Amino acid sequence: MPNINTSKKVVVGMSGGVDSSVSAYLLQQQGYHVVGLFMKNWEEDDNEEYCSAAVDLADAKAVCDKLNIELFTINFAAEYWDNVFEHFLSEYKAGRTPNPDILCNKEIKFKAFLEYAAEDLGADYIATGHYVRKRETNNKVELLRGIDNNKDQSYFLYTLSEQQLRQSLFPVGELEKPKVREIAQQLGLATAAKKDSTGICFIGERKFSDFLARYLPAQSGAIRTVDGEVIGQHQGLMYHTLGQRKGLGIGGLKQAEDTPWYVVDKDIKNNELIVAQGHNHxxxxxxxxxxxxxxxxxxxxxxxxxxxxxxxxxxxxxxxxxxxxxxxxxxxxxxxxxxxxxxxxxxxxxxxxxxxxxxxxxxxxxxxxxxxxxx
Structure with a gap:
């Protein structure tokens, strides 16, 4: 009996990581016609140490060669700047703490990427290495948590519509992460032991405050306790987030108990960072x-x-x-x-x-x- 998926074309977002690598393999096994698409969302200076796009592309190529999959590349840096990064900066400027990964999924991976895959590469579906699942019943599509509760990424994909879900496949969402690595090792994929990416994609391994200072002018101000006492200076509200403990520079105060300080609020109007002692304050x-x-x-x-x-x-x-x-x-x-x-x-x-x-x-x-x- 012929495989019903044979004629269906899937464009896999190849990130150079283990999850997308195994996703491509699993879809091959399910009978799909699989091609890879590597997208570059950020223009880096090639001579900077934290530049990882070249490494990721090399890893994606190695995996596609191993699986005998054609790999395309696309540059979405302009779209990313306009639809993700400028919003990221404006939110920080307003004293809020945005999550650019969620906006990237909404505007780039499941919009610009999906449109390019469908219109230019003739894809029936796109696929990513996200740890989520979907369920289709009675003409309705639901977004489900991934099987691996520790890796579930549905939090980052809540903006997806039913139509976007219909056009998307999430092969590793049905697996635990150790199983994904095991499959990659058995296949001898170059990404089998590669560390998971952490942090915001366009910042990489750089210090966050150094990166932000390149785009937004910092304005120092007072660090004030919930009781109204000024106990230090911050270098910019944008460098701090609620619940933050480290990096406040107010340790060892003579009059204070030896209990960690936490950021509990930001007074945007007066440019003051509000802090309190103890994680249960x-x-x-x-x-x-x-x-x-x-x-x-x-x-x-x-x-x-x-x-x-x-x-x-x-x-x-x-x-x-x-x-x-x-x-x-x-x-x-x-x-x-x-x-x-x-x-x-x-x-x-x-x-x-x-x-x-x-x-x-x-x-x-x-x-x-x-x-x-x-x-």
Missing amino acids: PALFSDGLIAQQLHWVNRQVITKPFSCTVKTRYRQQDIACQVNPLSEDKIEVIFESPVAAVTPGQSAVFYQGEVCLGGGIIEQRIIRSKESFCE
Whole structure:
């Protein structure tokens, strides 16, 4: 019996990593006509130490040669700058902490990449090495968490629509990460032992503050405790995020207990960093949040309150919550119990069991028990 996938063409986003490498192999085994596409999203200076695009491309080529897959390359640096990086800078300038990986998936990998693959390469599907799954039932497509809970990446893909999901395949979402590495080793792929990429793709191994200073002027200001005492100077609010402990430069204060300091708020108006001592300090916690720029996978407008779970950052345990619609593009989220380090600019992503419902951008924290600590 012929394989029904034989005539279907899949363009795999080859990143030069082990996950996309094994994804390409698995799709071959399933009978698809597989080709690779390596995309460059950032223009680096080739003489800089942190330049990794050349290494990643070489690894992608080695894997495609091994699997006998044709590899194409495309430069999306202009699209990335316009649709991801400029937004990243404007958010930091406004004192928020954005997640460019989520925007990259929305604007580049599942938009520009998908359109190029379909229109220029004749793809029926695209595929990536993301650890997620999808389920199609009754003309409906759902985004599911990956089997490997430790590697699940649905948090980063909540902006995808049902149509984008229909056109996308996620082969490694059905596997645990150790199994993916085992397959790569058995095949002798060049990426088998390659470390997972970490951090923001365009920053690489550079120090974050050094990179940001190249694009945004830093303005120093006071570090103030929740009790109003000035105990130091920060070099720029943009270098700090809620819940941060290291790099504050305020250790060893004579009058303070030997307990770590944490960033609990940013006073944008007065350019002050608000800090408190101890990881359990009440000022770190929020009772809920307001989210905007909503994306629901099924693209339905929420009209009634509902209960679900939420993640306010990647790798966080699910938090039980109630979602209350405030408008078509604004919701109030009330947590079952207070949550630490809820950060404006980050994403709140909602789940019912293994299904990722969608999410939105955290606009502000809700602190019911007290006034904001920077007011």
